[in-house]
Amino acid sequence: MFAGFSKGGPEWDVKHGDEMWPETGSRGHISQSLYRLTFRVPWYKTGKEIYAEWDAKYPGQKLTYDPGGVFQNLFVKYPGWRAREGYGQPALGIPGMDPCPPACPGQVSQGYSPK
16 A cells, blocks of 8 residues: 555565566455455555655655545545546546546547457
């Protein structure tokens, strides 16, 4: 959830995300999230630890991050909703699904079709 806050290091997120993919890809996002809320990964970091790392790396810079809430993330919204809708960041949309821009500035969006 909060453990892989990407402003603390995207390389770290990608490395651990790749390690988790075989497990994560075999479950739905809700069951995987509930499982990992109960059984933390060995590299789990608390919010306090993340803020301390941020303060050490970027002294004097404020870190603001709102993950959206557990209930919203697990039961109300879909994976990736914060980036798509622009919750706490610019809205990115999803190319092929959302009107352009913001999903794909300068391009006409095409609907998704499996190959």
